[in-house]
Structures are given as C-alpha cells and as structure tokens.
Amino acid sequence: MTVMSKNPAAAPAVQSGGKGAISIRNVTKIYDPGGVNVVAVDNCSLEIAPGEICMIVGPSGCGKTTLLNAIAGFHSITSGTIHLDGELLCGPDKPKAEQGADRIVVFQNGALFPWKTIRDNVAYGPIVQGRLSPVEARGKADHMLAEAGLHDVGDKYPGEVSSGMARRAEIVRALINDPRVLLLDEPYRAMDALTKSIMHEALLEMYDRTKVTIFFITHDLEESIFLGDRVVVMTTRPAQVKKIVDVRIPRPRNYKVLSSNEFRVLFAEAKDAVHEEAIKAFEAGERELA
Amino acid sequence: MAVASPSRSTFGGFRSSLGGALTNPTFWRGIVALIGFALFWELCSRSKQMFGVQVPWIGMVPPPSDVLGAWAKVVTEPGYWQSWYLSLNRVLAGFIAAQIVGIPFGLALAVNRYFRDIFFPPFEILRPIPPLAWVPASLIFWPTNEMSIAFVTFLGAFFTVVINVLGGARTINVQYLRAAQSMGASQWDLFWKIILPGTMPSIFTGAAVGMGITWEVVVAAEMISGGGTRKGGGLGFFIWNSYMGGSLEQIVVGMISIGIAGYLCSSAIRYLGFAAMPWRRLF
Ligand SMILES: Nc1ncnc2c1ncn2[C@@H]1O[C@H](COP(=O)(O)OP(=O)(O)O)[C@@H](O)[C@H]1O
Ligand SMILES: [Mg+2]
Numbered sequence: 001m002t003v004m005s006k007n008p009a010a011a012p013a014v015q016s017g018g019k020g021a022i023s024i025r026n027v028t029k030i031y032d033p034g035g036v037n038v039v040a041v042d043n044c045s046l047e048i049a050p051g052e053i054c055m056i057v058g059p060s061g062c063g064k065t066t067l068l069n070a071i072a073g074f075h076s077i078t079s080g081t082i083h084l085d086g087e088l089l090c091g092p093d094k095p096k097a098e099q100g101a102d103r104i105v106v107f108q109n110g111a112l113f114p115w116k117t118i119r120d121n122v123a124y125g126p127i128v129q130g131r132l133s134p135v136e137a138r139g140k141a142d143h144m145l146a147e148a149g150l151h152d153v154g155d156k157y158p159g160e161v162s163s164g165m166a167r168r169a170e171i172v173r174a175l176i177n178d179p180r181v182l183l184l185d186e187p188y189r190a191m192d193a194l195t196k197s198i199m200h201e202a203l204l205e206m207y208d209r210t211k212v213t214i215f216f217i218t219h220d221l222e223e224s225i226f227l228g229d230r231v232v233v234m235t236t237r238p239a240q241v242k243k244i245v246d247v248r249i250p251r252p253r254n255y256k257v258l259s260s261n262e263f264r265v266l267f268a269e270a271k272d273a274v275h276e277e278a279i280k281a282f283e284a285g286e287r288e289l290a
Numbered sequence: 291m292a293v294a295s296p297s298r299s300t301f302g303g304f305r306s307s308l309g310g311a312l313t314n315p316t317f318w319r320g321i322v323a324l325i326g327f328a329l330f331w332e333l334c335s336r337s338k339q340m341f342g343v344q345v346p347w348i349g350m351v352p353p354p355s356d357v358l359g360a361w362a363k364v365v366t367e368p369g370y371w372q373s374w375y376l377s378l379n380r381v382l383a384g385f386i387a388a389q390i391v392g393i394p395f396g397l398a399l400a401v402n403r404y405f406r407d408i409f410f411p412p413f414e415i416l417r418p419i420p421p422l423a424w425v426p427a428s429l430i431f432w433p434t435n436e437m438s439i440a441f442v443t444f445l446g447a448f449f450t451v452v453i454n455v456l457g458g459a460r461t462i463n464v465q466y467l468r469a470a471q472s473m474g475a476s477q478w479d480l481f482w483k484i485i486l487p488g489t490m491p492s493i494f495t496g497a498a499v500g501m502g503i504t505w506e507v508v509v510a511a512e513m514i515s516g517g518g519t520r521k522g523g524g525l526g527f528f529i530w531n532s533y534m535g536g537s538l539e540q541i542v543v544g545m546i547s548i549g550i551a552g553y554l555c556s557s558a559i560r561y562l563g564f565a566a567m568p569w570r571r572l573f
Contacts, residue, residue: 074468099472111465115487115569125473128483157569177473 018050019085020180020213022071027080028238029066040066042238043080050085053207053214055224057274058234058242059281064217067239068183071215072105073097084180101125104174105183110166112158118145118169119154125177141176148172148206164195168202175210184216188223196220197255200227208252221274225266226253233273236281243273328354352539357546360539370528373544377512377524378551380436381504384443388500392448393493396455401485413452421446421507425514439511439524446507447500454499458492459485491570494563501559505552525551 024046031038040063048054056064070077071084076095083089089097104125112121122141126132132140142154150169158166167187174182188196204227207214218224224231231245245266249257257263311317335353338344352360364370398405399413421442428438462485470484512526525548532540564571 072468072472099468101472101474104472105468107465107469109465111463111469113466113470113484113487115490115567124470124475124483128470128476128479129474159569173473 018211018213020048021050021083021085022046022048022054022181022213022215023081023083023086024048024067024071025081025083027067027070027082028078029063029070029075030078031066033078039238041070041077042240044240045080046232046241048213048215049229051211051213052229053216053227055228055231056215056217056234057219057221057224057231057270058239059236059274059278060219062234062237062277062281063239064234065185068105068185068215068217071097071181072103072183073099074105101129101177102180103183104177104179104181105185106167106170106174106187108186108189110158110163110170110187112166112170112173114158117155117157118150118161118166121158122154122169122173122176124173129177137176141172144172144176145169147209148202162195164191164199167191167199171203171206175206175212179212181213181215184214186217186219189219196223201254203227204252221267221270222258225249225263225270226258231266231270233270233277236277236284242277243270245270245273352542356539357542360537361543361546364540364543373523373525373528374547374551377508377526377548380439380443380508380512380524381501381551381555383440384445384508385447385497385501385504387440387444388447388451388504389497391444392451392496392500393455396452396496397459397481397485397489399452399456400459400489401481413449417449417453421503422510422514425511429515435515439508439515442511443504443508446503450500450503451493451496454492454496455489458489458495462488490567491563494559494567497559497563498556501555502552505548505555509548 024044027041027044028039029041031040044063044067046054056067058064066075069075070090071082073089073096077090078095079092081088081091082097084102088094112118113124116124119138119141122145123132123134123137126137126140127134131137145151145154148168148171150165150172153161153165153169158169161169171182171187188199191199200223214227216224216227221231225245225247228247231247232241233243233245234240235242247266249260249262249266331348331351332353332355333340334345334348335351335356338349395409399410400406424442424445425438428441429435432438432441466484466488467480470480475483508524509526509529512524513530525544528547529541529544532538532544
C-alpha cells in the first residue's frame, strides 16, 4: 500500500529507551517466485516500539505468519529490511535472519517438547545456551513457573496438563531466555472464552513484570483490543498495513473495560476495517491454510 | 489426574503391573475368550468320536487335551528347551543387530541429505526382496548355517527398522525443531535432544513390527536350512521334525510355543518402550 510506504506506520512511544524495537520496512515476501509465485507480504512497513504489545489482525492466509516467520528467522524475505533495536535482522544482503533467543516464538498449536517435563522444557534454553548449569536452570525454571502461578506442574509432562497450562508454561519457557521480543502466533486460538480470559490475565501479568515487546497475531478482535497498545489491521493477501487502531486504555486493564464505551468505539473501528478485508478475502476465495 | 482413569487406553494395551492386570476387566475377558476358544476346539476335534460327525478342517486337528498331553511329555525333554533356546538366540541376535545397524542408519538417512542421496536408492531396491529369498544366497555366502540364519533374521527386521526410524525422524513436528533452534540449540543438541526422543515412538514401533518379522523369518529359515547341525535346531526345526515323525500333536505344540515366544518378545519390547518413554504413558 503506497500510503503506508510514504508514511510508515510509526511506532508509539510506549517505552522509550527499552529494548525490543522492531522496524519492518518495505518488506515483501514471495513464495516460490519462479513457480507458483505467491505474494504473501507486499511492501509492508511497520514500526513497533520497545515494550509495545502490538496486535496483528487480518483475514486468514493474508500473510501474518509469514511476517512473523521472517522476524523469527524461519524463512527469508524477498526484499525490504527488518531491524531489531537498530541491528539489521534481514535485508538485501542477508535475506534470512538468524534464529536467536532474543526473539522467541510461541506457536499456534503449542510446541512444548512432549518428551520433557514442563520444568525441563522451561530450563531448556539456558542449558543449551550454556548460560546456566542444568541444576541452576531447573531451579530458575521452578521459580519462574511459580511466579507465573504454575505451581506443582514442573514434574508433569505437557500431555498431562491442560492446553491452557501448557500455553502458559510455553510463555515461561520463552521468557526465561530474557528475549527482546515475544512472537505469538494465535496462541489462544481454539480455547474457550473462559480459558482465554485466564490466559489474558496471565499474559498481562507476565508482561507487567518483563515489559517484553510482544508481536501477537490473533483472529480475535476483542482479544486484540483488550491486550494491545495498538491493533494493526492487515489487508487481505498480500499483507500490508491497512489500519492502525491506537488503544489508549490505561493499564493495568481488567475485564471491566470490555463493557466500557471506549472499548466499544475501538472495537467498531477495528471491526469495520477487518470486515472490509474479510469480504475481499472471501471473494478472492482465500482458504484457511494457516 | 486423568492417568488413573480406567477407560484410558494404555500404550499398546500394556498394563504396568500384574496386580493391575488382575483387576482389569480386559484381562479377564481375554482369559475367558481363550478358555472358550479351547473348549470350542476340543468339541470340534472330538465331534467325530462323540457325535459321529466330522467337523470339516478343524476336525482333523488334535484336540487341545491331546496337545497338552504331548506338551507335558515334551517339556521333560531337554531337546524341546534347546529348541526354545536356539530360536530365541537367533531371534535376539538378528533383532539386536538390526537395531544397532538400523537405527543409526535410519537416522543418518533422515538428517543428512547426501547420505540419503547415496544410500536410499540401493536400500529401496533391496527392501522388497523377501527375507526368505536371501536364504540360499546366505547359505552359500556364510560359512556356517548358524550365521546364515542369523543374517536372514537380521535382514527381516532391518528394513522395517530403518523405514520406521526414517519416517519417524522425517515427520517430527518442525515447530519443535524451530523452537529448539530459536532457543539456541546446536546441531548436536537438536540431534540428541529433539530428533532422537522425537523419533523414539517410531523406533519402538519399528522394533515391535521387526520382532514379529524376525520370528517369522527364523522359523522358516530353520525349516529350510535343516536347523543347523546339532540336534534340536530351534522351534522351526522342532515343528519340521514333528511333521517328519508324523506327530500332529507335537506340531501344534511347536506352533503354540512360537506364539508364546513371540508374545513374550513383543511384551518385552512394549515394556522397554514404556520405560524409555515415560511421557507416552499418558496416551
Ligand atoms: N511455504 C509456502 N509456499 C507457498 N505459499 C505459502 C507458503 N506458506 C504460506 N503460503 C501462502 O502465503 C499466504 C500467507 O500465509 P500465512 O502467512 O500463513 O497467512 P496467515 O495470515 O493466515 O498467517 C497464504 O496464502 C499461504 O497459502
Ligand atoms: Mg497464521
């Protein structure tokens, strides 16, 4: 979208001086250029401030995961640049970012290692990085799990706990690495509303303690406004920024804000933008592939 | 905790304790079914002498009571136990060799594309050859009968093991690999802490299937090769011998012995799988 490149979606001053500023400039991603040639992201620009919770919403298949994968270093970009705190992650001479513990992804379906206990899952990062001895790492894991309200689950295997517990533990597993950015790809999809609200509280509580930058993809508009500092509405594929809704609801937030007038206005504003794109996506016959 | 729930199916239907088995309705249904089956068989076998009507096919099989009689006699003979020992030895030798060679080979095929490019095509050409088709060649190639049988047994399990390991390692959820890599795992960590445990279920599936095949192969190989030079050349030879001697009861004894031996071996593998994969107890 040319509007966007002339006036790149500027970051709000959420936490100046902190770490975890992401700067996405004119990023294009084309899958299989010689063959199928799927343009997933087209000249997309977005600035995310350190410590911001940036919510990404958009129709299925529009290119949200593609953008996240590019930041995480799971695949290359075709053109443009992505910087993290001023350092180049990927750009023309380096199409694929290195994977690193400064950007940790929490996946849609959950990716705790089923063969490790929750404690060992959480302790994994510091151990493989050689930052802590296994004993220290497990101690820290227990401490952080307890801090997150996950008592007595350290000895259990991921298959033994609820999906909500598992997802919270997975976020703890990310945070133990002290990342600059947490990349969440629809982590609470397919959870019921009640579990989701518990997840939201737990996430916000962890956010308040760490002030880590959060790049959060979701389908759920209510979730996006409740959690986010900004809601970035993407166009249908190829993804560009269609609209940015600033959420100026003060923190800490609780569920009362859901019924406030302010919330309803923001919701309507975002809904209009999403709806327009959803119709376009539907007409284009975009299927759910994510 | 859901683990205690009785409706939950355990890994391969295996119960971890004998005490658990005794209170388990599935266990008792199994016992009742076996007894019912034996009674039915007894009745069919004796139908001619009791009612004057011969039941087709099964009427020619000796009744279980006669089989038990023959068995009781045979268990006092060292030759019978020697057969067990020899077959079990060959099965274990072939099976263990297949694991030792097959697991690393399968993992190497999975993780290294050059290795795969070089070794997968010949592997795929050799794989469809039935293990028994190797018997004549190995009898010629290996200096002793014993080695030939062990080799053919090895082949029986080897291909299955490799295919399972390869398939398991290639289908590990890519998100586990990504998660590990983004947390700083080296190639070494990825292999030992992600790929290997992630492949473990397939390794045990391969082992269970491979164990079944090894028993099939060893028995047939024993029959073909004449069971080695010593007297009592394995359970396959035991059956063959009974056939030559015209003892129908002993043939059935040999068959059931193989069934029991195979079952014990599969149980051992399930048990090992259980011990090696504590997280699988949940499923
Ligand atoms: N590896 C790939 N090869 C080709 N096309 C792909 C690939 N991955 C994703 N796509 C396509 O790119 C588009 C964007 O996908 P994705 O980023 O996963 O969307 P979402 O916004 O739902 O996360 C989709 O149309 C998808 O079909
Ligand atoms: Mg997606």
